[in-house]
Amino acid sequence: MAEALLAIDDLRVQFDRGEDEVFAVNGVSFSIAEGEALGIVGESGSGKSVTLMSALGLIRENGKIMAGTAKFQGHDLLKMRPRQLEDIRGRDIGVIFQDPMTSLNPVMRIGDQIMESMLTHQYAGRREAFERTLQLLHEMGIPEPKARFRNYPHEFSGGMRQRIMIAIALACEPQLLIADEPTTALDVTVQMQILALLQEQRRKKQMSIAMITHDFGVATNFCDRIIVLYAGQIMEMADTRQFLLQPAHPYTMGLKNSIIEIGQRDRQLSPIPGMAPTLTEPPKSCSFASRCPFATERCRSELPALREISPNHHVACHRAEEVLAHAI
Template sequence: MGAPLLEVKDLKVEFKRPGGVVHAVNGVNFVLEAGQSLGIVGESGSGKSVTMLSLLGLIGRTGRVVGGSAMFNGVDLVKMAPRELQDVRGRDIAVIFQDPMTSLNPIMKIGAQITESMRMRKIYSAAEAKERAIELLDRVGIPQPAKRLNDYPYQFSGGMRQRVMIALALALKPKLLIADEPTTALDVTVQAQVLDLLESLQDETGMAMIIITHDLGVATNYCDNLAVMYAGEIVEMTSVDRLVEHTSHPYALGLLNSTMEIGHGKTAIQPIPGNPPSALKVHKACPFAPRCRFKSSVCQERKPELATVEPNHLVACFHADTVVKAAQQGDDAAAEVMLNVAQPIHA
């Protein structure tokens, strides 16, 4: 088996602020194979977007990568010069940003925005670029694509603007597509249409995809694997099926318990108590411990490492075995399990 498409090791990202240094990403590790889809989930501020944008040099002048590597097709993105990264962006790695209205140029016609990267890189002639743009708009479901090339972003609905963003991202046939909260501000029906479109485009092109989202339902329905982030770290990573059936981190369990599913009935939603910790501090102990119902003294003394509990299942928790039992036994049995927290599995 060859090298993975993207391998991130011990990535650390900081931002300088007047109040101190913000430790946004604290040693993230993951592997993405060609053609795979990875969902990165977590609360706002957990480091999801920063992790991916830092690989492409899109975190601004106050942000910097202070450690780690990101091997993409055998080349370390972290060590690339800005001009080299500019060549990678759009061509090999494309991004769909959260808000298409602010991502698209409001005074530039849609056709010009889609063809810009093709013309700048001299991959297509002007006529070929226009045909490619029409083809892309048609593929993403824009009616009368040839006519709509001459329209401005304000002439499209929110869902249609997101489709335009997808067309723009696919213009140069990237190997990896990063979708950063691709359904923000869209109604539920349009969300499903956009996500179904991304899934079908991935199947057609064979590209890998990373979906960044705070919505666990989106990630479980449209991704192969999941990485759950908290306080700038990945705390659980495995396949979608295994995470749902063998949830092993208290934060991941909290996300599942606070998600409403069809047929949920009168079962009470269980929100996660408390708030995320400050990113101005370097955490010496488990950052989730103050909000965790499974914590013990060891959790407040040192930080658990992301360790393998089963093949293709990594968890950063001293009490992963107990969390699995509580998740599988249900809420009633969980109360008793919590009163008798097991000894740490790798204390």
Template structure:
């Protein structure tokens, strides 16, 4: 759509391994509007991280984006040269990952690392970058900014390191922040603080956020819209209100039911019974067929494409209307579940 900040269509990404090809992303499509928070939810291995890494040019080595478009502010990121993407990453698109230690340089002072991005993207001069770093440390809740500027990552707690990563990611006022499981490694209290911080920064900087999370409850609390991924495809996409009122894909309904049944005890559990598909061949049927109680012969013969069910609500299921009618609706607002 013309007014979207990011519009990804039919994205395909593959990895080559000794034992064959992994079809990690199989025609994923989604979009993010200006100022919107989009949640990407799905089990481990469903292609959440590879989807976002693909669009910012970080799938390398044995992996390759083999199809699709990813229009960001009108430009197809998948057609840009490496150098052009480097300019966009960190300036227009900020990124935060689950483990800040893998993204922070252990031998460099925190303040210098925050300044570095602003200087390399010519966001401001050295003095401006220094002052903005102090301001950012304050904004992300790191007290005594001048003293903390000189600290090294190992001198910070996990929560503080994540705050520093957030400061780095938003330093150049990106239009889009991609946060891949930003709170998974943190304890519950710190998780909440980090999510609140992201929301505050979003409002202040008017940026869009793509939040990847295992936690369906977090997604419903924090996001405007959610997409549910499975086997490298988007299974369902809707506003949070619609997800709560009318989930229409059997997988989403399974996730929702597990939230209700197991509540906050869900962290060690698989939310939906069954084993995920292996991704060693391109899908030729519904990837959820082996786990689906609604499966029919058609599901085993034909890939269901993502199609509109109602305005803004898309589902990749041959039987979505019947599933919706049968499942009814049960609110999950405020509940928490881990869908690994």
């Protein structure tokens, strides 16, 4: 296996809400290899965005990193001074967000915004940055780059704005791209266009991608490996193949069962009962136990560790082997 580009170890993040605290990330460890596309899947509040955004120093002010390391090429991002982190962010690590309209500067020409990232990081001089911006716009499938350079974000459609965001993120040729729900706000045909573009860029540049998504269809079709987060913990981590063929965590199975796909008119629905915990206390037992059909006394009293049940297949469930063997 290739060397880890980013290695997150035992990350713990807490938010202070005044009257109480939210334990958003509770000991998350994983790594992203060079050239790998990793899918980070979970529902709202699972910690999927917070995990990576904390590593990048991009969490809200009331968020505190309580423990852990996040080593990018061996250097701990969590110990860096803001200036050092700013150097890496946007140059070595590109980020794209769900809503390009709120991430782009509404009063700045899009061409200048793409150039800005190259100039800030001294990736290129003015002339070169301008040429590269036109090249990027072309690569992103934006017609008439020269004319469009001078347009403002509101003059583009949602899909085109997301292409501009990607151009900014890729401008300095990052080794890692963090894509936080990049297609969630887009229509399906546009989602397909954006994912095709990301896949092409990834192949061309040998870039790693961390794809944060709630959509199993996106994750399984795009990523090499998948992490399922719930209540700020990794429930399951597996190659996409294992994930598809042998999910071993009851939450993963429940989620997969919750997805209605084309051609399922006659199927019975079997929703996961209840809802996600509020996270106002650190987990002391399995966070999924109250919704789990297989939960036992042990699940309600003892926190399951993330363990490797077969090569590269990690599950945080006391009964993973039984679940896998359909013994229960």
